[in-house]
Amino acid sequence: MIEAAPFGMPFVGHVWAFLWNPDSFLRYSRERAMHGIFNLKMFGVDTRIIHNPSLMKSFFALPGSVIEHKTMGSNIITKIFNFQSAEVPQMITHFDELMNTFVTQLMKGPGFERPPSGPGDLRSWERSANVQVQPDGTIEADLFPLVRNCVGLLSSTEMMGHAFVDSHPDFLEDVWQVDANIMGFVFGYPGWLPSIAKARKSRARIVEKLMAWHADMEAVGPVANSDAESGPFSDVSDLMKQRQKIWSARGFSMQARVAVDLSILWALNANSNSTVYWMLRNIYATPGLLENTRREIAPACLINDNKLQIDWKRLHNSSPLFKSCYFESLRLDSAPWSFKRLQKDCTVQEIGEDARSPEAKSKPTVFPMRKGDAVLVPADLHHTDSRYFRNPSEFIPERFFVDKGDGLVQSDIKTIRPYGGGATMCKGRFLAEREVLAFVAAMLTCWDLEPVKGSSWDMDGRTKTSGVCSPKDKLRVGLKRRVT
């Protein structure tokens, strides 16, 4: 039997307790429960909260017939990205074929072949980051917009090619407007609310440019031949080329293609860009860590002819401290909530070791769940659990070290779940890791950062988003080149 959370009230169940302060309510309930699962009654629906490693693993291993994701995925793109509901059945039919393009291109395939090589070739980020050049040549900027626009410009150009990016140089500002209003779109907030109205205008601007981009691509015929070396679409990623082929072959409307591309632009930029920011900030804020990570990554980050060359394999395989800083940043600074609805009765199992109460530790416990139940897996509820992470609010990258047995250490993601799980687990996770590590390595190698004007590396809180958090404060830094 699944225990109920405290503070349940007749009729309304846990709705008030949850809405009042969801984070502290969930954490309080976690500490009180005997197991890694407890129940909230929300508007009459049993909502199972799952948060320990064995239960999350067991839940995400349930088959697609139990956790249906195609309808939910299609509904989300309809609400947020204005996908036409008339085409949802067709979307569901071709869902796997389209999703498979991520698997072949980003997970098994080459991904983006050219990792970012430092901030040398950046263009339109100065305005929003409030960049100012000081008389001594130092650059001052607001670090968060600076980083997320730099990373966004590079990765979006790699994904979409220069024709789209040049057609709408300010597209990232529009992506951020949509991102800031995701929940408003999901819950159907009225269009007259100023923030929703602004976000709708942003969405319309990107849609217009994507429409033109698709129409021009269609006019030149299939661009799926990745050897095409000339023309405005020669640098479109293989992922988008492959998808264009499917869109055309299956006869999807331009509106449908554009709505889904917008969701990809959003997924590409929403989380990895902020992770670069947090990883840099965490490294600078932790005494001694900057020197140690720079020393560790130096053999993989070589400067030749004033150009940075990153030996990706070496960076990835021989930098356990650096890679652990990535995992520790995801643990502390991401808070994705996976929400699913069960299509069939099922069970999930907790191993004895994960149980909280001493009596339950001797053997596994099986929990039944019913068709129609809602299941919420708030990753941060596990990420902040002191039973798994000693001093959970501290940045301690070494907690991700594993002993290789020969006196050397490796880095392992262990039980954290920043990318969700199951069939809908993030399809960009390998790309994200590569992108974040390469960008942070380039920044550490090429630039010295120092807070200015009353700013400080100390954290002043995070704002939750649908994935990786945003900072509450406005950290302004001076940037000085380390290599000329």
Ligand code: HEM
């Ligand atoms: C650190 C960076 C990233 C984080 C933390 C992250 C996190 C997530 C999470 C939590 C989900 C939902 C998983 C679920 O429903 O259980 C997701 C889905 C997804 N992400 Fe990411 N993501 C990141 C970067 C990226 C990038 C760079 C891309 C590239 C386009 C991407 C593409 C996707 C896609 C396509 C999905 C939908 C998968 C599906 O529904 O099958 N993500 N991501």
